[in-house]
Structure formats: C-alpha cells, structure tokens
Amino acid sequence: MRFMQSKILGGLMLSALAGPAQAGEIGVMPDRVVFGQAAALSGPSLALGTKMRQGILAAFAEVNAKGGVHGRTLQLVSRDDGYDPDRSVLQTVKLLHEDKVFALIGAVGTPTSLVTEPIARDENVPFIGPFTGAAFLREKDLDNVVNIRASYSAEAEAWVKHLTEDRHIKRIAIFYQDDSYGRDGLAGVKLALEKRGMELAAEATYERNTRAVGMAMRVLKRVEPEAVVMIGTYAPCAEFIKLAHQSGFYPIFVNVSFVGADALAQELGPDGDGVIVSQVVPFPWDTSVKVVADYQAAEKAIDPSLPPDFVSLEGYICGRLAAAALDMAGPNPTRAGLLRVINEVGRFDISGDHLTVGQKMRDASARVFLTLIQGDGTFKPVDKL
Numbered sequence: 001m002r003f004m005q006s007k008i009l010g011g012l013m014l015s016a017l018a019g020p021a022q023a024g025e026i027g028v029m030p031d032r033v034v035f036g037q038a039a040a041l042s043g044p045s046l047a048l049g050t051k052m053r054q055g056i057l058a059a060f061a062e063v064n065a066k067g068g069v070h071g072r073t074l075q076l077v078s079r080d081d082g083y084d085p086d087r088s089v090l091q092t093v094k095l096l097h098e099d100k101v102f103a104l105i106g107a108v109g110t111p112t113s114l115v116t117e118p119i120a121r122d123e124n125v126p127f128i129g130p131f132t133g134a135a136f137l138r139e140k141d142l143d144n145v146v147n148i149r150a151s152y153s154a155e156a157e158a159w160v161k162h163l164t165e166d167r168h169i170k171r172i173a174i175f176y177q178d179d180s181y182g183r184d185g186l187a188g189v190k191l192a193l194e195k196r197g198m199e200l201a202a203e204a205t206y207e208r209n210t211r212a213v214g215m216a217m218r219v220l221k222r223v224e225p226e227a228v229v230m231i232g233t234y235a236p237c238a239e240f241i242k243l244a245h246q247s248g249f250y251p252i253f254v255n256v257s258f259v260g261a262d263a264l265a266q267e268l269g270p271d272g273d274g275v276i277v278s279q280v281v282p283f284p285w286d287t288s289v290k291v292v293a294d295y296q297a298a299e300k301a302i303d304p305s306l307p308p309d310f311v312s313l314e315g316y317i318c319g320r321l322a323a324a325a326l327d328m329a330g331p332n333p334t335r336a337g338l339l340r341v342i343n344e345v346g347r348f349d350i351s352g353d354h355l356t357v358g359q360k361m362r363d364a365s366a367r368v369f370l371t372l373i374q375g376d377g378t379f380k381p382v383d384k385l
Contacts, residue, residue, distance in 0.1 A: 025102070025332075025333065025334050025335070026100050026101075026102060026335075027100055027101045027102025027103070028072070028102055028333055029072070030072070031071075031072060031073065032068075032072050032073045032074070032075050033069065033072050033073075033074055033075070033102050033326060033333065034075045034076075034077060034099065034100070034101045034102055035056075035060075035074065035075065035076050035077070035101055035102060035103050035104070035105045035128075035322065036076075036077050036078075036079070036092075036095030036096070036099055036101030036103070036104050036105070037049075037052070037053060037056065037076060037077070037078040037079070037095075037104070037105055037106045037107065038078075038079050038081045038088050038091040038092045038095060038104070038107055038112070038116060039052055039053065039078065039079075039080070039081060039106060039107060039108040039109075039112075039131075040080070040081060040082055040083035040108050040109070041053070041078060041079075041080035041081075041082075042080050042082055043082040043083055043084075043209060044083075044209055044210075044211070044233065044235040044236075045082075045083040045108070045109075045209070045233045045234075045235070045260075047234065047260050047262075047263035047311070048083075048108050048109075048131065048233065048234075048258070048260045048263075048311060049078075049080070049081075049083070049108045051260070051262075051263075051309060051311035051312040051315065052106040052108055052131050052311055052312070052314065052315040052318070053076070053078050053106065053315065054299070054306065054312045054315060055106075055295070055299075055311070055312035055313060055314060055315020055316035055317075055318065055319065056076055056105060056106050056315045056316070056318060056319040057076055057302060057315075057319075058295070058298040058299045058301070058302055058312070058315075058316050058319070059298060059315070059316045059317075059318070059319025059320045059322075059323065060073075060074040060075070060076055060319050060323070061298065061301060061302050062294070062297075062298040062301065062320075063319075063320075063323045065301070069323055069326045069327050070326075070327065070330070070331040070333075071331075074319075074322070074323060074326075076105070076319075077095060077099045077101060079091035079092075079094060079095055079099075081112055082209075083108065083109050083111075083112060083208070083209060083233075084112070084209065085111045085112050085114070085115045088107075088109075088112035088115060088116050089115050089116060089119065092104065092116040092119050092120070093119065096119070096120075096123060096125065101125075102126075102333075102335065103125060103126035103127075103128055103322070103335065103338065104116075104120050104125055104126065104127050104128065105126075105128040105129055105318060105319070105322055106128075106129055106130075106131060106315055106318055106319075107127065107129075107130040107131065107132075108130075108131045108132070109131070109132055109181060109258075110132045110134040110179070110180045110181035110184055111179045111180050111181055111208065113127075113130045113132050113134065113137060114134070114136065114180050117130075117137065117142070117144075117145060120144055121142065121144050124144060124335055124336060125144065125335060126144055126146060126335055126338055126339055126342075127144050127145045127146065128146040128318065128321070128322050129146060129147075129148045129149075129314075129315075129317075129318030129321065129322070130145070130147070131149070131258065131311070131314065131315075132149075132152075132181070132258060133149055133150060133151045133152035133153075133154070133155060133184075133256070133257070133258065133280070134151075134152065134180070134181065134184045135151060135152070135153065135184055135187070135188075136180075136184075138151060138361075140359075143339060143343060143359070144339055146321070146339075146342050146357055146358050147357060147358075147361055148314075148317060148318055148321060148355060148357050148361075149257070149280040149281075149314065149367075150280045150366040150367055150368050151188070151366065152184050152185045152188045152231070152256060152258075153187070153188035153191060153192075154188075154366030154368050155188070155256050155257060155278040155280070155368050156185065156188035156189045156191070156192045156229070156256075157188070157191075157192045157366075157368075158278055158368040158370060159189070159192070159229055159254045159276070159278060159370075160172070160189065160192035160193060160196065160229075161192070162276075162370055162382065163227050163252070163254070164196055164198070167227075167252070169226045169227050169252070170198075170226065171201040171223075171224070171225045171226045171227070172189075172193065172198070172200060172201060172225060172226070172227045172228075172229060173200060173201045173202040173203070173204070173220045173223060173225035173227070173228050173229075173251075174186060174189055174200055174202075174203050174204070174228070174229050174230075174231070175204050175205070175206070175213075175216055175217075175220060175228055175229075175230045175231070175232065175237075175240055176203070176204075176205055176206075176230070176231035176232060177205070177206060177207075177208050177231060177232045177233070177236075178205035178206065178207055178208070179208050181208075181231065181258070182205065182231045182232070184231075185231030185256055186203070186231065189229055189231075201223050201225045202219065202220050202222075202223040202225065204216035204217070204219040204220050206232065206236050206240075210236065211235055211236050211239045212236075213236050213239050213240040213243065214243060216240065217240050217243045217244050217247070217249070218247075220249075221244065221247060221249045225251050226251055226252065227251050227252040227253075227254060228244075228251045228252070228253055228254070229254045229255075230253060230254065230255045230256070230259065231256055231258075232255075232256075232259060233258070233259060233260065234259050234260040234263040234264040234267055235263075235267060237253075237255055237259055237264060238264055238267035238268045238271075238272075239267075241253055241268060241271055241272075241275065242268065242271050245271050252274070252276065253274075253275045253276065254275075254276040254277075254278070255275065255276065255277045255278070256277075256278060257277065257278050257279050257280050257310070259277060260310075260311055261277040261279065261309070261310045261311075261371065261373075261379065262307075262309040262310060262311070264277065264373070265373045265377045265378075265379070266377065268373070268377075269377070270375060272373040272374075272375075272377060273373065273374060273375040274372065274373070275372070275373045276370055276371070276372055276373075276382065277370075277371050277372075277373065277379075278368055278369065278370050278371075279310050279368070279369045279370070279371055280314070280367055280368060280369075281310055281313045281314045281317060281367075282313070282353065282369075283369070283371075283379075283381060284296075284308040284309055284310055284312075284313040285308055285379075289352075289353070290351045290352040290353070291317065291320075291350055291351035291352060291353035292308075292313070293351075294351045295308070295312075295313050295316045295317075296308055298316060299312065299316075317350055317353065317355065320350045320351070321348055321350060321355060321357060324348050324350065325338055325341050325342050325345075325348070326338060328341045328345065329341045339358075342357060342358040343358040343359045343360070346358055346359065346360030346361075347360065369381060369382075370382035
C-alpha cells in the first residue's frame, strides 16, 4: 500500500516537474500562494464563518512558520457574504477576478455553495473544504469539490440510530431552515426513518437569517414529539429551544454539526443541558489526539486567548489538507494538478488523523460523532451509539 502511494506521488511530482513552467498560474506567486474564502463574517451566522477562518489561518500560520510549501507562504483572503447567496456570488467573483486566488477554501453553507460552486467549476477552481454536508456537493461529476466532512445524510442516520435504538424513541419531529440546506437535511432524516419503517411526526420551518421561530415551535409542540431534530444555525435553533422550555415543551433536541455547537451552547446557557449535537471532527479538547494537540498549539501561536471549538478545528484540518496537497503537487502547482493529487491520492495523514477526501471519500465510512451539551456549556461524547 505504501509502495503504491509512493509510486502515485512520484508520478505526480514528475508530471509537475516535467511540465511547462507554471509561473503564470493564477494565485501562485514566487513567494506565496493565495487562497480565497467567501463566508459569513457578519450577521446571525457570523460565528460559523469567523471560526472556519480562524482555523484555516492557524493552519496556514503553522505551515508558514516551517518555511511554507516549496518556499511559498500560504495566504488567505476572506470576504464576508453574510450567509446570503446573492452576496456570496458577488464576493466569490471578486475573489477570483480581483483578488485572483488560486483556490477557494472554507465556504460556509449550502445555499451559498449552491450558487458559488458552479462559478468555481466553470473556471476549474478547486473548491476545498466547504462547511456543509449537502448531497449535491457529492455528485460524481464535481471533480473540483474537495469534501472533508460527512454528509448531512450520514449525520441524520447517526441521530435516528441513536434515538430509535439507544433511546427507543417512536415520535420524531423536525425543525428546519426553509431553503436548500434545510431540505437536504430533511431528506436525510426521512431516508433514515424510512429504513426503519417510520415517518416524521411533524415538520416546521423558519426563514434563513431570522430568529422568527415561534410559530414553528407551537406547531411542533401540538403533536407532542419525543424528539425534535433540527437543521438550522445556532441563533434560531437556540431561540426555538428556549421558547420550547418556557412553554413547558421538553423533547430531546438534536442538532446537525453545521449549527455551530459552541455558539449554540453559548446562546442556550442553562437551556442547553442535554441537547445533542452531531460532529464530524475529533473532540477539540482531547489533546491525546495528535491533530487536536497540533490544532490547539497552532491556535495559541496566533492568539493565546482562542478557545478550542469544533468549527475552528474543522477549518484547521481543511487548511492542513490544502497545504499537504499543495506540497504533493510540486514546486510548480496548478489548479488542475492540485485536484489531480487530491483525487488520485485520496487519503491524507494530517497529524495522525487519516482523512479520506475528494473522489475516494464516497467509498469511505462516514465520520460522525454525537456530543451532549452539559449544563455548564461544555460538551461530552455520547456514550452509546
């Protein structure tokens, strides 16, 4: 296996070295390689974009402190899209044509990725580590998309398995964002229930970038579900849970990783006790895991006050992956060459964390972990799954 991987990498490196000089590749300068991120850096979902950015910056700073990649430092240009698809299109076009980035990295959201990934695809730009588990980003013809996280369907399967097999729950309702993100999660939940001969007890929605969830809470409360699974962002999901508790409604609440677990816990305060959140990265406080120890050290190096969290750990892994693939692509990197490395190698060792990405991710087991928010806002892994 190691011989075969070395053979593949050797061929890729020779191909890169044997090709014509690539000094003119967009975003590749003699001293740096520029990556671009369009994400929510303001508005009700700002914690998601800022934490992803923070993790990528920590990874890039760590790599740069060791000399960069083939003598070039890694630079990140971030633009604020406010988790709004129209703004995301504008900012992505600016990243590509004004900032002239080599690749896009750390996009946040399904509705935003839905409109920006086609722009990247049309220009053969790598679309690395989008912070979304949307099914459309996993279609076979999307060779430019580099997913590093499990799909929402995989997260939904983990929830439903835990609720039905471990907790013997019969009545499950859903609260979701009324857009492509929410509907993707809805489809995953329905599929997991259908496998068990079950149906949703009820559905309720809210509008993206709002906290207007009162009507949805009342709709679900009327059917008295034992559990409510939530496909949303931290602010409206927290508002829903607090309103439910105020009205005497206490089902088990389960949230998808995209919610932003740490921001959700902070918004909820004492109301977070017992809320389940699925995760797609290792536990960010467990420094016995080398990638977590390296992540914490990298964050402290840029800002000692930064606390560990799930989203920035995902950003860090995303940044480390980009650096590893760029290193394998050779001293004259191209966008096509980077994607070829990612899709042909497929499995990367990031500080001992073996990450399967790109085209080969479809055949790998999904990495999903369930965590429980405690009364003091901390997290613990779910013991049984």
